Amino acid sequence: MGTAPEYQPNYVMLNYNNSSSVRPPPQRRNIPRYQSNHHHSHGGCLKCVCFCFCFLIVMIILLASVIAFIYMTLNPKMPEYNVASFDVNAFNMAPDFSLYTEFAVTVKANNPNTGISFIYGKESSVVVAYSDSTLCSGKLPAFHQPGVNTTMIQVVLKGKSEFGSGLQEVLMDNRETGKIPLLVMVNAPVSVVLKSFPLREVIVNVNCSLVVDNLSPNKRVRILSSEYAYAVNGMKLQM
Numbered sequence: 001m002g003t004a005p006e007y008q009p010n011y012v013m014l015n016y017n018n019s020s021s022v023r024p025p026p027q028r029r030n031i032p033r034y035q036s037n038h039h040h041s042h043g044g045c046l047k048c049v050c051f052c053f054c055f056l057i058v059m060i061i062l063l064a065s066v067i068a069f070i071y072m073t074l075n076p077k078m079p080e081y082n083v084a085s086f087d088v089n090a091f092n093m094a095p096d097f098s099l100y101t102e103f104a105v106t107v108k109a110n111n112p113n114t115g116i117s118f119i120y121g122k123e124s125s126v127v128v129a130y131s132d133s134t135l136c137s138g139k140l141p142a143f144h145q146p147g148v149n150t151t152m153i154q155v156v157l158k159g160k161s162e163f164g165s166g167l168q169e170v171l172m173d174n175r176e177t178g179k180i181p182l183l184v185m186v187n188a189p190v191s192v193v194l195k196s197f198p199l200r201e202v203i204v205n206v207n208c209s210l211v212v213d214n215l216s217p218n219k220r221v222r223i224l225s226s227e228y229a230y231a232v233n234g235m236k237l238q239m
Helices: 016-021 038-074 165-177
Strands: 080-093 098-111 116-120 125-130 133-138 143-145 149-162 180-194 197-212 223-232 235-237
Touching (some): 080 197, 098 125, 098 133, 143 149, 165 180
Antiparallel strands (some): 080 098, 133 149, 180 197, 197 223, 223 235
């Protein structure tokens, strides 16, 4: 019989006395390491963000300084509007309760600013209402109003409305008492001009609650009282 092969153990004994004689298995070889530049790129991005943030802060400070300088130099004031006169050219009631009216309204626009002017656009509207019912309408003329200027704007308003018998009776009662409440609503696009630099256009709304003594055609109409409410782009202003 042949000699049995020598038994090979499935493990290796390490000799701590002579560790240099034992080589590590191939799978335990050290993998070479490389220096990563990831932290360098991260630091560069952070510097860029800081620079942009500082630049934005500086621009905001400069812009605020310019606005403050303009405000202190020009001392801007809101323009003032009021109904100077109210004339009735036609006020005719038909048997079917329809009403035809023609009013001539003069609006006084005052610009008290020295270095600020206003440009009034074409797409404006003026409406006269009684008890939430529109009587007539028209529009303001487009024009440029310079600084320290008062302009009288004449507007002719025409309209035909359907009145019920109840509303007609109330209106007749008001005419007999000599106190007729009306609401004049003005809606106008206005561009503000600083010196010679126009700014963006805003929508100015003026609501005037009037009480007049009569609505008889070709008769002088006296304005007994008036109250005004202003808004710019839908935001109410305290005057």
